Amino acid sequence: MGKTLLNVEDLVVAFSMYRGDSLKKENLEVIHSLSLDVKEGEILAVVGSSGSGKSILASAVLDLLPKNAVVSGKITYDGKPLSMKTTPDLYGKEISFIPQSVDYLDPLMKVGKQVQGVKGSKARQEELFEKYRLGKDTEKKYPFQLSGGMARRVLISGAVMGNPKLIIADEPxxxxxxxxxxxxxxxxxxxxxxxxxxxxxxxxxxxALNVADRIAVFYAGTIVEIASTQDFLSGRDALRHPYTKALYDALPQNGFKPIPGAQPYAGSLPSGCLFADRCPYRDDACAGAQPEREVRGGKVRCAHAT
Amino acid sequence: MQLEAKNISFRYDKKSPWVLKDVSLSIQEGERVGIVAPSGFGKTTLARILAGYEKPSEGQVLIDGKELPSKGFCPVQLIYQHPELSVNPRWRMEKTLNECFTPDEALLAKMGIEKEWLHRWPSELSGGELQRFCIARILTPKTKILICDEISTMLDVITQAQVWNILLDIAKERNMGMAVITHNKALAEKVCTRTVRLDK
Structure with missing residues (x-):
C-alpha cells in the first residue's frame, strides 16, 4: 500500500448556535478528536450510527461546512494542509465528492451538461453513462425525471469524470x-x-465488506474502532468494540436484533465512554475518557476490548 | 382494509414512453408485500400511484372496492426514499411532525427523536434523523395501508432494526397492510410476508 493521501488528526467540529431561550450562542460539539488516514490505493469505509457526524466529516475534509462551524485539528492531503483558501485547485480535480443527497443536482440543468461540468468532456461523459448503464436519452433529462438510483449514478459519473486521486463518497x-x-x-x-x-x-x-480494506466505526461524533475488513468477515468475536458487535448483530442476516436506546445527543454527552449507557459490559472503568489504543492490529476506544 | 391496483399503466403524456404497463397488485389487511425490481424500473412511480399522488394513465387503484378519496385524510400513506425532499424546508420540525396528528412522547422516544430537534430546521438534521420524523408523523391510527419506498437506506443498521421492529409491531397490532420497496434481500426476507417481482 502506498503513501498516506489524506490524513485527519484530532479533528474537532462544533457548531455555534442558539439553544433554548438563551440569547447567547453556544458551541455544540459534533465531532470530537477524530483521527483517520486514507492511503493511496485504499478504500476506507466509514460506517456507524446515523447522525453521528459522518457527513460532517466529509464536509470538513472538503471545506464545505456552513459559516457557523468552528473547526480545529489538522487535515492534510499529500502532506499539505487542505482548505478552500490554500488549495482551491485540488477540489473537483484531484479530490472529488459524491454527495449523499440527490438534491445536490441542479434542478434546472440537464444532467449530461452537469456531469461534464467545466472541466470534463462530452466523450468521457458518454463513456461513463454507458459504464453505469444510463440510457442514451438520460443526458437530456432533468433531475426530476430520474429515479433515485439513476440520480445516484449521475452523481457518481460526475465525481469520476476527471480521474481523481481521492474520492469522498457519502452513501454512494x-x-x-x-x-x-x-x-x-x-x-x-x-x-x-x-x-x-x-x-x-x-x-x-x-x-462495504466486499471491497473495503479497512472499516472505521463511527459513534456519537468519533471513531470507536478501526478494524480490517477481515475482522468483520470472521464474525463478531474478532471485533473489538461493543458498539461494533451491536452493529453486527443488528444486520438482518445476523438476527436483526437492535440494542435498546439511542446515541447520546451532541449537547449532553457523558464524560466517559460515549457508548456506556447502552453497553452490556459497563463498569467503573467506563467513567473515564477513552483514549484510542491498539488492540490486535486495530484501533479501539474501549477499556474492555481485548 | 384492502388495497387493489388493477392493470395500472402510466406515462407522463400522450407521446412519452410507458413508465409502467399493466401492473396489478393487491395488498390485504395485515399483509406485508415486498416489491422488487431493478433501479429505474418505476417502483417509486408505482408507490406514488398507490398512495394517490399520481393518477394512472390507465387502470385504477381501489381501496375496499372504492376509489381513493380525493379530499381529507387518505388511509394509504407513503414514506419517501428521500426524507430531505419530503419535508417543508421553511417549517420547523415540530410543525412537520404534528401536521396530521400529535404522536405521543413514548413513540418519539422509541424512534429516538430528541426533544431538542423539534425546534430545528430540516437542514440542521441528518438524513437518518429526518427520516425518523417522516415515519413517526404518519403513524396515526387513521393510516390503514403504508407504502415504504426504500425508507431505511439512510439509517444505520441498529436504527434500521429499531425502526423496522417498531413499524412491524404497530402493523401487527393494527393489522395494517404494507408495501415495502427495498433492494436489500435480507431485509425483505425479514419483514415481508411475500414478495412480488415487477420484471418478469
Missing part, C-alpha cells in the same frame, strides 16, 4: 439494486487498485 449506493451497487463498488475497487484513495461513508456494511 442507496437506491441502486444489488447488482448495480456491486458493480459500482467493483468500479471503486478498480479505481483504488490504480492508486486512488477512497473514503466511503456507508450504511451498507455487507456491501
Amino acid at each position: 449506493t442507496p437506491g441502486l439494486d444489488l447488482e448495480l451497487a456491486m458493480e459500482t463498488l467493483k468500479h471503486f475497487r478498480t479505481l483504488a487498485d490504480q492508486g486512488t484513495g477512497i473514503l466511503m461513508i456507508t450504511h451498507d456494511i455487507d456491501l
